[in-house]
Amino acid sequence: MILTACSMQRAPTGLRPAGSVSDTEASMPIFLATNRQRVPTEGHPFSAGRSLALNFARFDVTAPANRQLGQVPVGGHNPQRHFTATYRDIGGRSQLIAEMNAALERLPPQSREIFIFVHGYNNTVSESLYRTAQIVTDFGIRSVPLHYAWPSAGSLPLYVFDRDSAIFARDGLADTIDLATQTKAKAVVLVAHSMGAFVAMEALRTLALRGKSATFERFGGIVLAAPDIDVDVFDSQLADIGTLSAPFTILVSQRDRAIGLSRFLAGGHPRVGNARDIAPLQRNGITVVDVSQVDGGGHTVFAQSEAMTKLIENSRMARDALVSGNPVLSPAGLAEAVASSAVALPLTIFMPDGQVSRNEAGQQRR
Numbered sequence: 001m002i003l004t005a006c007s008m009q010r011a012p013t014g015l016r017p018a019g020s021v022s023d024t025e026a027s028m029p030i031f032l033a034t035n036r037q038r039v040p041t042e043g044h045p046f047s048a049g050r051s052l053a054l055n056f057a058r059f060d061v062t063a064p065a066n067r068q069l070g071q072v073p074v075g076g077h078n079p080q081r082h083f084t085a086t087y088r089d090i091g092g093r094s095q096l097i098a099e100m101n102a103a104l105e106r107l108p109p110q111s112r113e114i115f116i117f118v119h120g121y122n123n124t125v126s127e128s129l130y131r132t133a134q135i136v137t138d139f140g141i142r143s144v145p146l147h148y149a150w151p152s153a154g155s156l157p158l159y160v161f162d163r164d165s166a167i168f169a170r171d172g173l174a175d176t177i178d179l180a181t182q183t184k185a186k187a188v189v190l191v192a193h194s195m196g197a198f199v200a201m202e203a204l205r206t207l208a209l210r211g212k213s214a215t216f217e218r219f220g221g222i223v224l225a226a227p228d229i230d231v232d233v234f235d236s237q238l239a240d241i242g243t244l245s246a247p248f249t250i251l252v253s254q255r256d257r258a259i260g261l262s263r264f265l266a267g268g269h270p271r272v273g274n275a276r277d278i279a280p281l282q283r284n285g286i287t288v289v290d291v292s293q294v295d296g297g298g299h300t301v302f303a304q305s306e307a308m309t310k311l312i313e314n315s316r317m318a319r320d321a322l323v324s325g326n327p328v329l330s331p332a333g334l335a336e337a338v339a340s341s342a343v344a345l346p347l348t349i350f351m352p353d354g355q356v357s358r359n360e361a362g363q364q365r366r
Contacts, residue, residue: 015045015059015126016077016086027060030132031090031100033179034149035172036125038089045087046125050151050165054172056090058099059147061133069138070304072130083130093179100183103144113143113220114185118173120194120299121162121228124154135191135303143189148176150199159265166195170202177203178215187220194258194273194299197227201237208241219246225302226251227272228262231280234272238284249287252278255297278350290348 033056037049045057062079076082090096104112117135119128132147150169153161180188192200200222207215227234227250252273253259259273270276278288291301298304 015129016084017088027062027086028133028136028145029103030059030061030129030136030145030147031096031103032057032059032087032125032129032147032149033096033172033176034125034151035169036149036151045089046149048151048153048155050168054093054175056092056096057087058090059085059087059129061085061129063133063137070134072134074127074130083133085126085129085133097179097183100144100146100180100185104184107142107144109186111142112185113187113189114146114180114183115141115143116146116148116177116180116188116190118148118150118190118192118196118200119152120196120226121152121159122154122156123149123152125149127154128152131303138303144185146176146180148173148199150196152195162195166199167202169199170206173199173203174206174210177207178212181215181218185218188218189221189223190219191223191225192227193225193302195228197224197272198229198233200224201227201229201234201241204244205237205240213242216244216246219244221247222249224250224272226253226256226259226299228259229272230266231270231272231275231277235280244285247287248285249289250281251289251291251302253290253294253297253299253301254292256299258299282350282352285352287352288350290350292348 033054034046035051035054036046037051038045038055039047039049046055062084064073064079064081064083067073073082077084090099100114104114115136117132119131123131128149129147132145135141136145148169150172151165153165155161177188177190190200201224204216207213222244229237250272252275254274254276256274259271263269263271263274272281275281281288291297294301295304
């Protein structure tokens with residue numbers, strides 16, 4: 001039952017077509033790429049069925065002003081109390097690129113990036129969409145959000161279905177990344193959670209095997225939060241992907257019960273999300289942030305922890321390292337950001353050069 005941690009409280013699936021809500025409501029645009037099947041039912045534009053063709057949409061999402069950081073109030077359609085969204089279909093790839101370019105041009109030059117978020121296990125479209133909106137809002141992301149929704153069943157017992165869907169979805173995400181790099185964005189940032197991290201690594205592997213490694217040069221950063229990936233599979237993926245020059249950060253926790261259960265189901269073989277042997281990751285140029293002691297170290301602590309969101313909100317350097325993937329920021333800069341933040345968190349940062357930085361109750365040691 002602890003695998004429900006991949007999802008929030010069940011969100012209403014009804015999403016309203018554009019024009020069905022007052023234009024006076026402040027909203028944020030979030031673009032969607034998905035290999036879920038499109039369905040004609042109003043308010044339920046995509047099913048859990050798998051589509052070989054990518055489908056696209058734009059959602060305008062409202063977030064209630066008075067809510068706790070990291071939380072996604074659901075259960076109704078009152079924008080003063082709940083996350084709400086309206087949508088309209090986008091016909092094809094060229095239209096998606098054109099609309100994202102238009103959105104990019106409305107941003108200051110330094111913010112003209114595309115932020116791709118990939119959700120985890122047991123998510124409906126509305127749940128993963130609202131999680132994307134919550135991260136964008138609470139982390140102060142100023143980039144253009146592009147949410148990749150793979151065909152999770154959104155049902156607790158269907159873990160195997162979701163695992164198969166994650167494999168099915170890799171080509172769609174590879175195509176989505178490729179589309180993002182065809183825009184006028186100065187960089188593309190990829191953040192993936194849980195089983196979505198497996199989709200992300202498989203998509204990067206797919207691009208490499210297609211001879212499109214040049215795509216990686218457009219990355220501004222990659223973050224895998226609580227990755228539900230077998231460590232040997234991850235090593236194999238890295239071998240096929242090759243060198244990634246962009247900042248690469250993984251958030252792990254020894255207290256993540258969802259990853260622990262996944263490990264149990266795999267016969268005890270370690271997962272990347274709770275790997276104890278950090279050295280192989282460091283040797284591959286990956287910065288590892290251990291969040292085991294942050295607000296219980298749960299499966300969604302990266303997004304839901306009020307302390308974590310305040311850390312990133314209060315520290316420009318931490319936000320750049322963990323979210324916008326600023327390539328100028330070194331791993332040591334991330335440690336500095338944590339140490340200088342107004343919020344002291346018990347983080348341990350394992351850097352690619354072998355250094356370890358700990359921030360325990362405000363005390364940093366090197």
